[in-house]
Amino acid sequence: PRPVKKICCIGAGYVGGPTSAVIAQHNPDVAVTVVDLSEARIAAWKSTALPIYEPGLYEVVELARDGTDGRTPNFHFSTDISRTIDEADLILIAVNTPTKTVGLGAGGASDLAYVESAARHIAEVATSDKIIVEKSTVPCGTADSIREILDAHASPDVHFDILSNPEFLAEGTAINDLQKPDRILIGSLADDRGRHAAGALAQVYGSWVPQERIITINLWSSELAKLAANCMLAQRISSINSLSAICEATGANIEELAFAVGLDTRIGPKMLKSSAGFGGSCFKKDVLSLAYIAETLHLPEVSAYWKSVVDINEYQKERFAKRITKRLYNTLRLKKIAILGFAYKKNTGDTRESAAITIVGQLIAEGARIAIYDPQVSEQQIRQDLTYEHPAEVVKKQVEVFGDAISACADASAVVILTEWDEFKTDQTPDINSMDSAVRKQLVERTRRSHSASSSEGDADFRDSGFVTPAPSSSDSNPISAVVSEESRPADKRVDWV
Ligand code: NAD
Numbered sequence: 001p002r003p004v005k006k007i008c009c010i011g012a013g014y015v016g017g018p019t020s021a022v023i024a025q026h027n028p029d030v031a032v033t034v035v036d037l038s039e040a041r042i043a044a045w046k047s048t049a050l051p052i053y054e055p056g057l058y059e060v061v062e063l064a065r066d067g068t069d070g071r072t073p074n075f076h077f078s079t080d081i082s083r084t085i086d087e088a089d090l091i092l093i094a095v096n097t098p099t100k101t102v103g104l105g106a107g108g109a110s111d112l113a114y115v116e117s118a119a120r121h122i123a124e125v126a127t128s129d130k131i132i133v134e135k136s137t138v139p140c141g142t143a144d145s146i147r148e149i150l151d152a153h154a155s156p157d158v159h160f161d162i163l164s165n166p167e168f169l170a171e172g173t174a175i176n177d178l179q180k181p182d183r184i185l186i187g188s189l190a191d192d193r194g195r196h197a198a199g200a201l202a203q204v205y206g207s208w209v210p211q212e213r214i215i216t217i218n219l220w221s222s223e224l225a226k227l228a229a230n231c232m233l234a235q236r237i238s239s240i241n242s243l244s245a246i247c248e249a250t251g252a253n254i255e256e257l258a259f260a261v262g263l264d265t266r267i268g269p270k271m272l273k274s275s276a277g278f279g280g281s282c283f284k285k286d287v288l289s290l291a292y293i294a295e296t297l298h299l300p301e302v303s304a305y306w307k308s309v310v311d312i313n314e315y316q317k318e319r320f321a322k323r324i325t326k327r328l329y330n331t332l333r334l335k336k337i338a339i340l341g342f343a344y345k346k347n348t349g350d351t352r353e354s355a356a357i358t359i360v361g362q363l364i365a366e367g368a369r370i371a372i373y374d375p376q377v378s379e380q381q382i383r384q385d386l387t388y389e390h391p392a393e394v395v396k397k398q399v400e401v402f403g404d405a406i407s408a409c410a411d412a413s414a415v416v417i418l419t420e421w422d423e424f425k426t427d428q429t430p431d432i433n434s435m436d437s438a439v440r441k442q443l444v445e446r447t448r449r450s451h452s453a454s455s456s457e458g459d460a461d462f463r464d465s466g467f468v469t470p471a472p473s474s475s476d477s478n479p480i481s482a483v484v485s486e487e488s489r490p491a492d493k494r495v496d497w498v
Contacts, residue, residue, distance in 0.1 A: 001199035004030055004131070008088035010118045012036035012045055012077065014052055014174070014281075014350065015135060015167045016094030021057065022178040024064035024075035026208040032064070033076040033084045045077040053349040053376045056175035082125040089128075090201065093118045093146075094135040094167070099285045108292030110139050110285065119146045123153035126160075131197045134164045137286055139293055140224040143187075161197035163188050164219050166226030171280065172347035184214045187222020194219075227293075230286040231306060236271040237278045238312035244274040245319065276359060276418065277317040279344030281352035284310055317355050321362035328413055332368035338412035340405055341419025342374035342382055349376035351385050356418040360399075361389045370399045373408035375421055 009020040012034045024032035036042050044051035046065075050058060062068045064075035078084050085091060095114035100106045115136055122132060132150070134143060143162045150160045164187035169177040184205045188194035198216045205214050217225070240258055247254040254274045262269030278284075287309050294303035325332055344354035351357065360370055364386070372382055379401040386395045402408035405424065409415050417424050 001196045001203065002089075004090045004200050004204055006030065006088045007032045007090045007092065007204070008084045009034045009092040009094055009135075010036075010081065010085075010121075011092075011094035011096070011114075011136070012038070012041045012051070013094065013096065014054075014171055015169065016092065017045060017050070017052060018054055018057055018060075018169065018174040018178060019094065019135065019167060020092070021060045021064060021075060022175065022208075023204060025060050027204060028064075028071055028074055030204065031074050031076065033078055033088070035078050035081040035084045037079075037081070039079050042077045042079050053347070054171070054174045055347050060175060081121060085122050085130075086125050086127055088130065090131045090133060090204070091122060092133045092135045092165075096281075097136045097138055097285070098281075099288055105292055105296075108288045108295070110137075110289045110292075112138065112142065112145065115142065115146070116149060119149040120153055122160075123150045126154060126158050129159045129161075131161045131163060131200055133201060134162070134223070135167050137166060137226050137230070137282065137289075138164075138223055139289055140220050140227070142223060143219045159193075161188070161193055162219070163194075163197055163201055164222035165201060166222060168226070168229065171350055172345055179208070181209060181213060184209055185222045185225055186214065186216045187219040188216065190218060227286050227290050230282055231290050231309070233271050234278055234283040234287050234313070235306075235309045237273075237275065237283075238309045238316075240272050240274045241277065241316040242312050244316075275316075275355070276320040277313045277355040279352070279354040279356075280350065284313070284353050314358075317358045318362065320355075321359045324363065324414060324416060325366055332363060332366035334367065334369065335413040336369045336371060336411055337363055338405075338409040338415045339370060339372040340374075340408065340415065340417045340424050341421055342372055342377045342385075343419050346419055346421045349374075349378075349381075351377055351381055354385070354418075357385045357388075359416070359418060360386060364390055364394065364398050368398065371402055371408040371410075371412060372399065373402045373405050374419060375423060 007020070007023065007030055009016045009032065013036075016034055016036075020032050020034045024030070034042075034045065041051050045061075048058075050061065061075065063071070065073055065077075067073040093115060095118050097110045097112060097115060100109045100111040115134075115138060119132070122130065132146065134146070143164055146162055147160070150162075154160065164185070166185055168181065168183070168185075184202075186198045186201055186205075188198035195216075202214050202216065240254070243257060244254040246252070247257060258272045258274065259269070261267055262272045287306050291303045291306040291310075294300075294306065324337070328335055339356065339360055342354060342356045342360075343349055343351055344356070360372070363370060374382070382401055383392075383395055383399070386399060
């Protein structure tokens with residue numbers, strides 16, 4: 001295949017930015033330019049304050065963008081979308097594909113408006129042949145729709161090859177996932193042109209990914225494989241979360257259960273940590289997308305099966321908020337609840353679909369005063385997220401955002417850990433360590449005695465730190481939460497795990 005010399009990535013988000021950075025790092029002879037409609041996002045990518053937080057990202061960006069090791073910079077950002085498209089021989093479409101909120105399939109189907117607008121843009125400005133790569137997660141069959149759009153709008157002497165190359169990175173570990181991917185999937189048509197295009201993209205990845213990890217399959221398998229992978233991962237979390245409810249009702253311990261079950265090599269330990277529910281921009285939307293696909297294929301049982309994965313997740317979030325309320329004598333009115341962590345998991349500032357939004361929302365509705373701290377989420381973002389469900393003046397009145405954990409926790413009736421940031425681990429956190437030591441001692445004792453302690457990765461963090469009986473730890477990345485509820489009885493201060 002003809003080697004690729006110029007790559008254009010449409011979409012400077014969580015996928016487009018890091019993926020392009022790593023491609024540029026390993027392909028110094030290829031010029032990689034990321035474009036976006038958002039001028040602010042592009043300006044941020046050009047600066048020292050990148051628009052997203054991802055461990056190790058800045059180093060890679062600096063290297064390829066600024067040529068810090070003396071190499072020629074080959075990683076660029078631009079808002080001149082038309083020109084960048086026309087100059088490229090390979091174009092990655094990495095735009096957002098949220099769940100549709102209106103019209104046919106609202107609440108389930110993926111909204112392909114951004115993919116469509118990117119495809120139209122390509123068709124309108126391209127004057128030479130291009131390889132078009134679907135990086136966004138899309139429903140099975142989207143390559144056909146892209147082809148129709150391109151055929152309808154492009155000049156007849158320009159040829160497009162369409163590939164599916166779904167991205168499997170997880171936020172928080174994106175750079176590591178990109179540097180050492182489990183697999184690279186490239187879906188193409190099974191004709192010569194398709195195979196050539198797939199070969200060209202495989203060469204780009206071949207600069208750093210071992211050949212045996214680069215898998216070429218058919219377009220539709222590739223599109224469906226991405227949805228299927230996310231759905232299976234989400235399903236594991238909902239399964240373990242549903243079991244946490246049984247544990248709490250019976251005296252079984254969810255962490256012991258997950259450990260015991262995960263030792264079965266057919267099951268394995270990952271994504272088996274119970275939590276307050278999964279979050280993030282992908283799991284819910286992808287499960288709903290698969291359920292909707294099943295519905296349109298007249299497979300109602302299949303659709304219902306996958307929808308139940310989302311239903312359990314909603315149930316888990318609600319259950320968690322209710323437990324906090326119940327523990328504080330069924331009323332939160334005027335009580336202060338500290339929330340540590342607002343991002344949907346550690347090592348990211350992303351709050352899309354974070355369980356914290358729903359849980360804090362319910363605590364606000366109970367009349368609680370909320371004090372929030374997250375190391376990477378801005379006050380503005382927190383207020384914006386909470387304002388979707390509650391009027392701005394209610395959020396303003398009941399929610400305060402702090403710059404550190406200890407200020408957020410001062411005089412709180414309960415401390416709720418909703419993101420498993422390392423700094424909330426008791427052995428690493430001067431903030432949490434500075435909580436009254438007698439209180440912490442009781443916390444340990446009570447947790448040791450409690451069988452139904454909690455069902456969260458947050459517990460795992462405290463447990464790993466030695467405060468609680470050691471138990472297996474797992475390396476999955478679902479969001480967490482732990483609750484330390486400290487009833488405000490000054491004479492007899494107590495800390496309980498909920
Ligand atoms: P994002 O919202 O962070 O980024 C998308 C960007 O595309 C935005 O900056 C938006 O302005 C830009 N955009 C939209 N339409 C455009 C157009 N026509 N021209 C130029 N720019 C345009 O989204 P994301 O989290 O990076 O996700 C992108 C896709 O990758 C989604 O389909 C998602 O499902 C998938 N994905 C996401 C992750 C993840 O962890 N976030 C992982 C794997 C796959």
